[in-house]
Amino acid sequence: MSENNGLTGKVALVIGGSRGIGAAIARRLAADGAAVAFTFASSPRRAQEVVADIEGGQGKALAIQADSADPYAVQAAVARTIETHGRLDVLVCNSGILTHGTVDTYPLEDFDRMVAVNVRSVFAAAQAASRHMREGARIIVIGSIVADRTAVAGASVYSMSKGAVAALVRGMALDLTPRGITVNTVQPGPTATDMNPADGPHADWLKARIPLGRLGEGAEVAGFVSYLAGPEASFITGASLNIDGGYTL
Numbered sequence: 001m002s003e004n005n006g007l008t009g010k011v012a013l014v015i016g017g018s019r020g021i022g023a024a025i026a027r028r029l030a031a032d033g034a035a036v037a038f039t040f041a042s043s044p045r046r047a048q049e050v051v052a053d054i055e056g057g058q059g060k061a062l063a064i065q066a067d068s069a070d071p072y073a074v075q076a077a078v079a080r081t082i083e084t085h086g087r088l089d090v091l092v093c094n095s096g097i098l099t100h101g102t103v104d105t106y107p108l109e110d111f112d113r114m115v116a117v118n119v120r121s122v123f124a125a126a127q128a129a130s131r132h133m134r135e136g137a138r139i140i141v142i143g144s145i146v147a148d149r150t151a152v153a154g155a156s157v158y159s160m161s162k163g164a165v166a167a168l169v170r171g172m173a174l175d176l177t178p179r180g181i182t183v184n185t186v187q188p189g190p191t192a193t194d195m196n197p198a199d200g201p202h203a204d205w206l207k208a209r210i211p212l213g214r215l216g217e218g219a220e221v222a223g224f225v226s227y228l229a230g231p232e233a234s235f236i237t238g239a240s241l242n243i244d245g246g247y248t249l
Contacts, residue, residue, distance in 0.1 A: 008033030015094055017040065023218070029226060039066040093122045098155075130172075193218060196215070203215065
């Protein structure tokens with residue numbers, strides 16, 4: 001556990017924290033001293049594995065089942081975190097889905113669900129959390145470099161959702177600066193997860209387009225998030241920060 005980044009005694013909530021980048025973020029914030037709550041939609045076994053890892057490192061963890069497509073479930077997760085720990089200092093909005101399809105064939109119901117999970121959940125969580133946050137609190141949204149570079153056909157709706165998140169963050173940052181709350185977006189590029197393994201079928205295609213020649217790691221994104229959650233990042237707000245190995249250069 002780090003003693004220098006100011007997370008000891010803080011309370012963090014990760015919306016979508018049971019797998020991939022979200023799980024890495026939950027583990028890192030806990031390792032850096034925060035009491036961590038996180039939501040999961042449908043995998044209690046994975047959620048309990050994250051809880052066990054955190055508690056095994058003498059950290060505090062709380063898993064909350066909540067479908068990010070349901071704004072009331074997201075709001076309830078914020079409320080439960082505050083009820084359990086008495087405060088909320090760091091909100092990380094990580095939940096997101098990706099459904100491919102070109103604009104001429106894309107189902108409207110898929111469009112609505114992607115907006116609900118990728119955009120509305122961010123608003124619902126930030127609105128609920130910000131009402132209870134104190135000066136120095138942090139809201140960090142995990143977006144995507146597709147907000148800047150779509151790159152492939154069939155990702156128009158996903159790109160739109162991540163562009164919307166980046167714009168929402170800029171506006172929320174202005175709304176909350178009078179209260180000393182910062183709001184930023186972290187935009188990962190291609191990152192190795194269980195859904196996108198470094199040796200998967202598309203990995204070589206992606207690596208050839210990344211100047212650093214490899215996929216990112218969840219731990220690298222988590223480290224970036226932990227920095228933004230700490231006191232050294234107090235002068236950063238409204239930013240969309242890429243962590244992509246040069247993919248968008």
